[in-house]
Amino acid sequence: MRDKPVVIGVAGGSGSGKTSVTRSICQRFTDKTILVVEQDYYYKDQSHLPLEERLNTNYDHPLAFDNDLLIDHLRDLMNHKPIEKPVYDYKIHTRSDEVIHVKPKEVIIVEGILILEDPRLVDLMDIKVFVDTDADLRIIRRLLRDIKERGRSLDSVIDQYINSVRPAHLQFIEPSKRYADIIIPEGGQNHVAIDIMASKIETILAKK
Numbered sequence: 546m547r548d549k550p551v552v553i554g555v556a557g558g559s560g561s562g563k564t565s566v567t568r569s570i571c572q573r574f575t576d577k578t579i580l581v582v583e584q585d586y587y588y589k590d591q592s593h594l595p596l597e598e599r600l601n602t603n604y605d606h607p608l609a610f611d612n613d614l615l616i617d618h619l620r621d622l623m624n625h626k627p628i629e630k631p632v633y634d635y636k637i638h639t640r641s642d643e644v645i646h647v648k649p650k651e652v653i654i655v656e657g658i659l660i661l662e663d664p665r666l667v668d669l670m671d672i673k674v675f676v677d678t679d680a681d682l683r684i685i686r687r688l689l690r691d692i693k694e695r696g697r698s699l700d701s702v703i704d705q706y707i708n709s710v711r712p713a714h715l716q717f718i719e720p721s722k723r724y725a726d727i728i729i730p731e732g733g734q735n736h737v738a739i740d741i742m743a744s745k746i747e748t749i750l751a752k753k
């Protein structure tokens with residue numbers, strides 16, 4: 546691998562379908578082609594705080610993320626260096642002790658709610674995508690997912706949505722859409738958009 550990897554950003558609100566879109570794109574390629582770097586894994590480490598305090602963190606505010614580390618890691622990957630990728634545990638709201646040794650691949654997808662909000666991250670991306678899904682669908686998807694997979698109660702999901710998810714979406718995430726090259730309505734079931742993304746990646750890889 547001689548050329549720098551291609552960096553694709555996949556942004557969008559919580560529950561918009563970023564992970565589903567990213568997964569659908571990855572399925573069109575071999576495991577060796579695309580590396581996914583999740584911004585969520587770069588929440589600031591909170592292991593020094595008791596769990597009760599971690600519950601009060603606003604996880605939708607840009608300050609919750611360690612973008613400095615994410616940027617360092619992306620730069621390393623772009624320079625063909627491996628990284629020790631953090632692992633995040635949503636159930637206990639902090640990084641786990643584990644890290645994953647990750648080698649660069651030809652395509653890097655960086656995925657997360659606020660990746661288009663930080664100009665330093667935007668500058669590193671070759672293609673910027675925003676998954677755009679209506680708020681009613683996003684909250685329904687998030688309710689189901691957070692209760693089933695992230696150990697939350699109905700009340701806690703609703704409370705967090707009203708107090709931090711919705712305000713941050715309106716203040717930071719929705720305005721970041723202006724930096725996208727491509728807007729994908731509805732997310733993971735938008736097969737036309739996913740085909741177009743996959744074709745674009747194939748074209749870029751063919752030229753390398």
Ligand SMILES: Nc1ncnc2c1ncn2[C@@H]1O[C@H](COP(=O)(O)OP(=O)(O)O)[C@@H](O)[C@H]1O
Pocket residue numbers: 557558559560561562563564565566686687689690731732733734
């Ligand atoms: N088009 C869709 N129809 C129904 N459920 C969906 C759809 N897209 C995503 N989901 C579900 O909604 C939840 C959030 O989707 P996900 O892709 O994880 O979004 P994000 O990464 O943006 O938070 C997941 O449980 C996923 O299975």
Ligand SMILES: O=c1ccn([C@@H]2O[C@H](COP(=O)(O)O)[C@@H](O)[C@H]2O)c(=O)[nH]1
Pocket residue numbers: 558559560563564585588604605634635637638639657658705710
């Ligand atoms: O400890 C945490 C960390 C994050 N969250 C919420 O997760 C979403 C972002 O993940 P998506 O997969 O894009 O939905 C964000 O809106 C945070 O509110 C959390 O609840 N707890």
